[in-house]
Amino acid sequence: MPQVTDATEDGLPGALPAFAELVLDLVERIPPGRVMTYGDVAEYLDQGGPRQVGRVMALYGGSVPWWRVVRADGRLLPGHEQRALAHYGEEATPLRDLADPIRVDLRRARWDGR
DNA sequence: GTGCTGACACAGG
């Protein structure tokens, strides 16, 4: 059926919470070389908060370009820096440093959905 | 219903 099932009801197995769907959809459409902060994602969706976004990413982030979602400081996910750095190299994401805590240059890489 | 947890943000030290 061409109709889109409302995933708000998690009665079906494999169905994700509505908020999770929104977050994943948004993250998936972040263009290469760009990033969004957790707070930005929540603000863009106009619901939930940074923590909820983080939780969704922790659970389902494995299916989306999670490296395009960083902290407000531009810092990467602890433990995944190496992984994200490899992607940044491919997507030419502007970085601020390479020695100290690897940080993204939000000044240029921040994506606001436009 | 309560309480803890979490891939956060911000302010202070």
Place this chain on the structure above:
DNA sequence: ACCTGTGCCAGCA
């Protein structure tokens, strides 16, 4: 650069 406390909201035992 680091850690701590507080506020925020959703999911789960």
